[in-house]
Amino acid sequence: MVDEYSTKNRNEWVINELLKRDSPPGYVEEWTELIKQGKDETLDETLQSVLIFRSKNEWLALSVKVIKDIMSMRTVHTIPHRMNDILKGTVNVGGQLKLYISLTNVLEITKDSDQCNDTLESGFMCLISLDKDDWVIRVDEIFGIRRVVLSSLVNVPVTVSKSTANFFKGIFHLDGKDIGYIEEELLFYSLKRRACD
Amino acid sequence: MLYLLFLVKETQFVLDTSYVVEIIHRINPVDSVSTNQHFDGLINYRGSLIPLLDFCHLYSGERAAPQIHSRIMILESLDDRKIGVLAEGVMKTVEVNRNDFLENSTESKRNPYISGMWNTPIGVVKNVDVPLIFHFCYEGVPYG
Numbered sequence: 001m002v003d004e005y006s007t008k009n010r011n012e013w014v015i016n017e018l019l020k021r022d023s024p025p026g027y028v029e030e031w032t033e034l035i036k037q038g039k040d041e042t043l044d045e046t047l048q049s050v051l052i053f054r055s056k057n058e059w060l061a062l063s064v065k066v067i068k069d070i071m072s073m074r075t076v077h078t079i080p081h082r083m084n085d086i087l088k089g090t091v092n093v094g095g096q097l098k099l100y101i102s103l104t105n106v107l108e109i110t111k112d113s114d115q116c117n118d119t120l121e122s123g124f125m126c127l128i129s130l131d132k133d134d135w136v137i138r139v140d141e142i143f144g145i146r147r148v149v150l151s152s153l154v155n156v157p158v159t160v161s162k163s164t165a166n167f168f169k170g171i172f173h174l175d176g177k178d179i180g181y182i183e184e185e186l187l188f189y190s191l192k193r194r195a196c197d
Numbered sequence: 198m199l200y201l202l203f204l205v206k207e208t209q210f211v212l213d214t215s216y217v218v219e220i221i222h223r224i225n226p227v228d229s230v231s232t233n234q235h236f237d238g239l240i241n242y243r244g245s246l247i248p249l250l251d252f253c254h255l256y257s258g259e260r261a262a263p264q265i266h267s268r269i270m271i272l273e274s275l276d277d278r279k280i281g282v283l284a285e286g287v288m289k290t291v292e293v294n295r296n297d298f299l300e301n302s303t304e305s306k307r308n309p310y311i312s313g314m315w316n317t318p319i320g321v322v323k324n325v326d327v328p329l330i331f332h333f334c335y336e337g338v339p340y341g
Contacts, residue, residue: 016286019266023223028263031222038243 052143058109059179066184069127087195091136103137130188204286205253212325218271249281274331298324
């Protein structure tokens with residue numbers, strides 16, 4: 001824990017020192033021109049920044065607004081008599097215990113591919129938060145942050161939309177992958193209800 | 198409540214994020230003629246002209262350094278008036294309980310726009326009273 005904090009402080013110090021440089025020539029002028037032009041409000045409404053990640057064999061996306069932290073895998077502490085398919089235990093995040101849930105069980109994703117690796121050594125943990133509700137989920141692989149045009153979302157196949165685990169706003173296609181865009185409010189509402197049953 | 202942390206040299210300040218519309222890079226003023234020494238003039242912010250207050254000058258008497266970490270915080274008052282506040286090191290937000298700010302009469306006499314001080318393990322953080330900053334910009338009440 002001490003190491004994690006000292007690394008964080010050191011990183012902050014390095015960033016601060018890096019930014020304490022004089023602006024390069026033309027830097028202020030370039031920004032003056034950009035800010036003068038104004039913002040395309042219509043573009044902002046239709047574009048959403050999302051974090052794209054893989055859980056088991058499914059590529060998923062969550063709005064960056066709910067992503068609070070991405071960290072390496074860490075020990076999951078069990079909670080006696082309180083665990084179920086969704087709630088798997090607690091995880092220490094910056095000195096605070098956060099509830100760790102299985103996103104794949106919430107979304108009813110089943111493993112059917114050899115690329116999946118369920119060992120705790122691989123993957124990342126991701127702290128998601130909405131209206132002060134914090135949950136930690138595990139993701140196998142992170143693709144990155146991309147901006148998605150909402151109008152490009154296609155409807156979820158009827159086989160999925162009729163199921164009880166339909167948490168998707170829609171599906172979009174990127175780099176040969178079909179990515180399910182998770183409706184964050186629905187996910188958090190469901191977590192609150194089901195994890196504490 | 199969520200506050201935006203920024204610097205004047207090594208002194209740390211926060212202001213209430215509910216007033217913040219946008220944080221932009223430092224830009225050149227279109228009109229640098231100002232009747233008040235703390236102002237850099239007017240900036241063209243997305244088509245409208247708004248006053249630019251150099252917070253570093255207001256607090257320390259020295260202009261904000263022309264460095265990469267200098268930013269302009271675009272603030273909007275409850276009556277939809279906007280100002281730009283130039284400061285250094287505008288890089289992160291912090292959660293602070295309003296009750297954690299302690300009043301300091303010496304500081305508030307010297308700088309009336311400071312409405313409290315928050316003692317943290319990494320040093321003292323001063324809370325900027327944004328309505329007073331607006332009052333200063335639009336009504337011209339002199340400080341410092």
